[in-house]
Amino acid sequence: xxxxxxxxxxxxxxxxxxxxxxxxxxxxxxxxxxxxxxxxxxxxxxxxxxxxxxxxxxxxxxxxxxxxxxxxxxxxxxxxxxxxxxxxxxxxxxxxxxxxxxxxxxxxxxxxxxxxxxxxxxxxxxxxxxxxxxxxxxxxxxxxxxxxxxxxxxxxxxxxxxxxxxxxxxxxxxxxxxxxxxxxxxxxxxxxxxxxxxxxxxxxxxxxxxxxxxxxxxxxxxxxxxxxxxxxxxxxxxxxxxxxxxxxxxxxxxxxxxxxxxxxxxxxxxxxxxxxxxxxxxxxxxxxxxxxxxxxxxxxxxxxxxxxxxxxxxxxxxxxxxxxxxxxxxxxxxxxxxxxxxxxxxxxxxxxxxxxxxxxxxxxxxxxxxxxxxxxxxxxxxxxxxxxxxxxxxxxxxxxxxxxxxxxxxxxxxxxxxxxxxxxxxxxxxxxxxxxxxxxxxxxxxxxxxxxxxxxxxxxxxxxxxxxxxxxxxxxxxxxxxxxxxxxxxxxxxxxxxxxxxxxxxxxxxxxxxxxxxxxxxxxxxxxxxxxxxxxxxxxxxxxxxxxxxxxxxxxxxxxxxxxxxxxxxxxxxxx
Amino acid sequence: xxxxxxxxxxxxxxxxxxxxxxxxxxxxxxxxxxxxxxxxxxxxxxxxxxxxxxxxxxxxxxxxxxxxxxxxxxxxxxxxxxxxxxxxxxxxxxxxxxxxxxxxxxxxxxxxxxxxxxxxxxxxxxxxxxxxxxxxxxxxxxxxxxxxxxxxxxxxxxxxxxxxxxxxxxxxxxxxxxxxxxxxxxxxxxxxxxxxxxxxxxxxxxxxxxxxxxxxxxxxxxxxxxxxxxxxxxxxxxxxxxxxxxxxxxxxxxxxxxxxxxxxxxxxxxxxx
Ligand SMILES: Nc1ncnc2c1ncn2[C@@H]1O[C@H](COP(=O)(O)OP(=O)(O)O)[C@@H](O)[C@H]1O
Ligand SMILES: [Mg+2]
Numbered sequence: 101x102x103x104x105x106x107x108x109x110x111x112x113x114x115x116x117x118x119x120x121x122x123x124x125x126x127x128x129x130x131x132x133x134x135x136x137x138x139x140x141x142x143x144x145x146x147x148x149x150x151x152x153x154x155x156x157x158x159x160x161x162x163x164x165x166x167x168x169x170x171x172x173x174x175x176x177x178x179x180x181x182x183x184x185x186x187x188x189x190x191x192x193x194x195x196x197x198x199x200x201x202x203x204x205x206x207x208x209x210x211x212x213x214x215x216x217x218x219x220x221x222x223x224x225x226x227x228x229x230x231x232x233x234x235x236x237x238x239x240x241x242x243x244x245x246x247x248x249x250x251x252x253x254x255x256x257x258x259x260x261x262x263x264x265x266x267x268x269x270x271x272x273x274x275x276x277x278x279x280x281x282x283x284x285x286x287x288x289x290x291x292x293x294x295x296x297x298x299x300x301x302x303x304x305x306x307x308x309x310x311x312x313x314x315x316x317x318x319x320x321x322x323x324x325x326x327x328x329x330x331x332x333x334x335x336x337x338x339x340x341x342x343x344x345x346x347x348x349x350x351x352x353x354x355x356x357x358x359x360x361x362x363x364x365x366x367x368x369x370x371x372x373x374x375x376x377x378x379x380x381x382x383x384x385x386x387x388x389x390x391x392x393x394x395x396x397x398x399x400x401x402x403x404x405x406x407x408x409x410x411x412x413x414x415x416x417x418x419x420x421x422x423x424x425x426x427x428x429x430x431x432x433x434x435x436x437x438x439x440x441x442x443x444x445x446x447x448x449x450x451x452x453x454x455x456x457x458x459x460x461x462x463x464x465x466x467x468x469x470x471x472x473x474x475x476x477x478x479x480x481x482x483x484x485x486x487x488x489x490x491x492x493x494x495x496x497x498x499x500x501x502x503x504x505x506x507x508x509x510x511x512x513x514x515x516x517x518x519x520x521x522x523x524x525x526x527x528x529x530x531x532x533x534x535x536x537x538x539x540x541x542x543x544x545x546x547x548x549x550x551x552x553x554x555x556x557x558x559x560x561x562x563x564x565x566x567x568x569x570x571x572x573x574x575x576x577x578x579x580x581x582x583x584x585x586x587x588x589x590x591x592x593x594x595x596x597x598x599x600x601x602x603x604x605x606x607x608x609x610x611x612x613x614x615x616x617x618x619x620x621x622x623x624x625x626x627x628x629x630x631x632x633x634x635x636x637x638x639x640x641x642x643x644x645x646x647x648x649x650x651x652x653x654x655x656x657x658x659x660x661x662x663x664x665x666x667x668x669x670x671x672x673x674x675x676x
Numbered sequence: 677x678x679x680x681x682x683x684x685x686x687x688x689x690x691x692x693x694x695x696x697x698x699x700x701x702x703x704x705x706x707x708x709x710x711x712x713x714x715x716x717x718x719x720x721x722x723x724x725x726x727x728x729x730x731x732x733x734x735x736x737x738x739x740x741x742x743x744x745x746x747x748x749x750x751x752x753x754x755x756x757x758x759x760x761x762x763x764x765x766x767x768x769x770x771x772x773x774x775x776x777x778x779x780x781x782x783x784x785x786x787x788x789x790x791x792x793x794x795x796x797x798x799x800x801x802x803x804x805x806x807x808x809x810x811x812x813x814x815x816x817x818x819x820x821x822x823x824x825x826x827x828x829x830x831x832x833x834x835x836x837x838x839x840x841x842x843x844x845x846x847x848x849x850x851x852x853x854x855x856x857x858x859x860x861x862x863x864x865x866x867x868x869x870x871x872x873x874x875x876x877x878x879x880x881x882x883x884x885x886x887x888x889x890x891x892x893x894x895x896x897x898x899x900x901x902x903x904x905x906x907x908x909x910x911x912x913x914x915x916x917x918x919x920x921x922x923x924x925x926x927x928x929x930x931x932x933x934x935x936x937x938x939x940x941x942x943x944x945x946x947x948x949x
Contacts, residue, residue: 549793549855552749553862554783555809563809568796 150650157647160640161406163399166246166258166391168373169217169232170239177230178246178258178373179217180391182636186211189233201235216636220248220256221372228255229636244393249370250386255417255637257380259372264382267365281368288366288383291359298356306349313338313345318504410644415599419628420638424645429603430516430596430618431652435585437520438527442580445524446531447573453532454539455561467536474529482590485522490514490594494615510615514595516604517614522594523587527580534579538572539565567667574664578657585653588622596620598627621649690722691936693926702727702866702896703748708762710743710752717743719920720762725913730888730897732911732928734904736943740920741900742790745868747771748898749785750778766866786859786895790871792851794843794858799835802843802854806862821861829857830887849880856887860895867891869899873906885910904944908932916940 164180171177189212194205205212214233222228249257263272266284271277317338324330366382386409389402413423449470457463494511502510511517542565550560566573588596597617604616629642701724710718718740725731733741743752750771752758764771771781783806795802803822804812812818822839826832831853835846843854852872859867869888873881881903888897888910901907907914907928914931916924916939924931924940935941942948 543793545789545791545793546795548751548754549789549795549858550805551754552751552782552785552787552789553806553809553858554779555805556779559809563805564795 153643153646153650156640156643160644161403161410163248163389163391163394163402165242166248167217168241168243168246169237170241171232171236172238173236176373177217177219177232179219179230180248180258182216182218182229184213184215186213188212197235204235218256220258221254221378223254224372224376224378242392244390246373246390246392247370247388248391249380249388250421251380252384252386252416255421257370257372257378259370259378262369262371262377264369265365265367284366285382285385285388288363288381289386291363292383295356295359295363298352298359302352303349303356306345306352310342310345310349313342315504322503411648415624418632419598419624420632420641424619424621424624424648426600426603427619427621427624427645428648428652429605430600431585431621431649432656433604434516434520434523434591434618434620435581435656437516438523438584439577439581441520441524442527442531442584443573443577446528446576446580447535449528450532450535450539451561451566454536455557455565470529470532474533477589478526478587479589479593481522481526482593485518485525485590485594486514489518489521494518513615514593514617515615516595516618519591519595519618522590523584526587526590527584530580530583531573531576534576535569535573538569538576541572542568571664571668574660574667578660578664581656581660582653585656586622586649588620588626591620591623596623598623598631621645621652625649690922691924691926693924693930693936700726702767703898704765706763706765708747708764709760710740710747711759712755713757717920718747721922723915723922723925725896725898727896728893729912730892730899730910732907732914733898733900733917734902734907734914734943735917735923736948737902739917741917742870744917745787745870745898745900748866748868749782749787751787753778783862784865786862786864786867788852788855788859788867788869788872791875792848792855794846794851794854796842796844798840799843799846799854800839803857803861805858825857825861828860828891829853830883830890831857847880849876849883852876852880852884853887856884860891865896867895867897869897871900871902874902881906904932904946916943918943 166178167181168176168178186208188210189205194202194210197205212233212235214231217230217232218228219225219230220228245260246258247261249259251257261273261276263270264276264281266280317334320331320334363381363383368380368382368385370378370380372378387402387405389398394402410423411428412425414426415424416422453463453467457466490511490513494509494513494515497511498506498509546564546568547560550564551557555563595617597619600617600619602613602616604613604618605611606613625642625645628638628645632638704724705721708718708721709716721744733744735741746752747760747764748766748771752760760772766781766784769776795805797805800818800822801808803825804818807818807821823832823836826835831850834850835854838845843851846854852875856867856872873884876884885906888899891897892912899907899911911928913926914928915922916931916935916937918939924935924937926935931940932944935944
């Protein structure tokens with residue numbers, strides 16, 4: 101090829117970069133590292149948090165071995181090692197130690213290790229936990245005949261079986277028929293559940309009926325007056341009905357008493373590691389197992405059964421034991437109700453702001469105010485909810501619809517409905533902002549297409565704009581849901597309580613009890629972790645409950661996201 | 677080429693080759709002006725569109741073609757600050773009479789936009805949308821209308837097996853024909869088409885052009901286009917607009933071969949635009 105053909109096929113100029121190196125800053129790399137670093141830091145914090153919760157939450161229910169610790173001073177204790185930490189023992193204590201131990205402590209710069217043992221037996225010791233310093237330990241053994249008993253009261257018992265009395269047939273340590281014991285335990289537990297069912301559900305229902313009879317009569321008295329013939333008539337009939345119900349009540353109570361008497365015949369005598377005895381009815385033991393003598397399947401069995409109890413049972417022992425079912429249910433019901441309340445409210449507001457209101461200063465002010473609402477401390481919403489919803493609205497409802505129950509409030513105090521509405525108010529800015537954005541993102545061309553077909557503005561919004569904006573609206577609802585499900589502070593004022601075994605939805609008319617107070621996982625965490633008699637016992641529950649709350653929120657969000665993606669698919673066709 | 681004496685018209689003067697009388701014209705504008713705020717976009721437009729024929733609107737971008745088209749079904753009502761004066765009539769009835777039913781008017785004027793704008797629903801629902809908003813529930817009527825409109829838009833063969841599928845799964849050309857089907861499903865009198873082929877490939881374009889040929893006679897069509905060949909192929913009359921004014925209006929053949937105004941010649945021969 102001639103050199104002057106005008107086509108540069110081979111590079112002739114020297115590479116230019118070599119003569120003038122690019123400034124590092126100009127290339128932007130340090131900036132990029134900074135951004136990446138910030139992202140990495142954020143991801144690490146979240147992952148660390150999730151891992152902490154996950155690990156602690158998942159490990160909590162796994163049965164641990166029981167150590168029998170013989171101390172240097174001759175004392176013995178039995179317990180599950182819970183955790184180990186380093187601490188600085190007081191100088192006086194170190195000075196009293198034998199010289200070799202003093203050297204060990206000195207080489208560790210004055211620190212020593214100690215282990216927290218969960219000894220249980222609160223009724224005997226006055227405490228559940230005990231710190232043991234490593235240098236105070238002479239010997240640790242794991243004897244196979246030690247059992248852990250989970251009791252209905254007083255927390256766990258750690259010790260041996262001394263004797264059992266199965267309806268008159270007594271067995272002493274050494275000759276205990278474990279299989280018979282297990283069968284008798286199952287039966288005793290079944291009777292115990294029957295008793296509870298009778299006392300809680302059936303007697304509860306009868307009481308409810310008696311109460312509603314009384315209320316109906318009171319209403320009549322308020323309406324017609326106490327000395328009218330109608331009233332006397334109704335009073336007579338009510339009395340007859342109440343008498344019948346009282347007989348039903350007595351029958352149930354007798355059945356419960358018979359079951360209780362049967363249960364009283366099965367007892368178990370326990371002895372702690374030092375031989376102190378404790379006699380227990382078999383029915384008051386939730387579960388027991390030989391902690392050091394369990395196969396892996398035995399351990400998994402205990403693990404699964406504990407999770408089962410946790411998810412389905414009611415709390416015991418000031419919430420530190422038992423399950424959290426009412427809290428799961430309350431959280432779920434409240435969140436759902438909140439979404440049902442916030443969705444139409446937020447969407448309608450946003451529709452008006454974006455589609456109908458004349459875009460001017462007033463609308464801008466409204467929009468800014470709505471955005472600022474998102475920054476108001478949530479406890480303020482709680483105060484507002486209590487004052488406005490519970491006292492003003494609820495108080496009025498009580499006066500108009502439930503005068504016969506006064507002075508006991510029905511709606512005039514915190515409850516499920518007021519909580520849901522308070523949270524709806526708290527999350528409505530999120531929904532409004534998201535919906536407005538979604539509406540603004542609907543292309544002008546499809547709106548014009550619809551209007552050009554002769555559709556009215558409302559038809560266009562209903563048939564074209566809203567479906568198109570639905571995924572964006574769903575995103576707003578998802579955010580609102582996540583925010584609402586995790587909110588605790590305002591709920592403490594408007595209806596969440598420490599213990600509410602009566603679920604807001606049950607089989608008694610009208611089935612959904614909007615006025616009832618309820619339990620909430622978030623509040624449960626606070627209560628168990630920081631308000632219970634001993635926070636060490638509640639600690640595992642804090643993690644498990646946190647895990648559960650996160651899982652519940654994640655589950656609800658995942659469902660909503662799935663629905664949204666379904667919707668999105670509808671609108672993302674192949675273009676060209 | 678025959679040399680013709682060209683004229684440089686004074687500001688605001690239009691040269692008409694045909695001047696369809698008010699009878700026989702379906703739409704006629706008289707000294708029509710439109711302002712976006714203070715800015716005037718249409719100046720003194722006087723134009724009569726004969727019934728049943730295809731009328732092309734040509735002119736460089738920004739000259740007001742879309743604005744004029746959107747005046748015909750009052751889509752400009754949606755824009756704030758638009759003021760008009762002069763008269764615009766459909767079959768002798770003033771379009772901007774306060775008593776006129778805008779929704780009914782839009783039903784008489786099907787519109788096809790520059791970019792296909794199918795609704796996010798099934799093909800079937802897209803086509804019968806104008807009936808749906810009238811509250812038609814009768815399944816048979818809906819199905820009949822759907823088939824008639826899709827056949828009319830030459831989309832039936834391609835779409836008949838996938839009526840339940842999302843309209844967004846169609847190709848661009850098919851989507852545009854779907855929009856035409858939607859426009860004719862309401863059985864309008866006039867079809868307004870604003871650069872209906874500008875986003876389409878040549879094959880889709882030729883399909884739409886054939887379609888326009890077929891629809892001619894049944895509907896009065898006003899089509900905005902940037903494509904001179906297209907205007908020459910499909911239209912009976914052509915209006916040339918420039919800077920908001922109607923410069924020249926006449927039979928397409930004359931407009932493309934022997935326009936009276938220099939600007940028109942320059943534009944149709946591609947010397948500017
Ligand atoms: N919504 C609007 N607001 C203000 N000016 C507009 C608006 N729409 C169009 N215009 C102006 O009106 C003139 C005509 O626009 P248009 O009718 O869209 O031109 P064409 O369709 O011929 O390209 C242009 O100068 C454009 O800038
Ligand atoms: Mg245009």
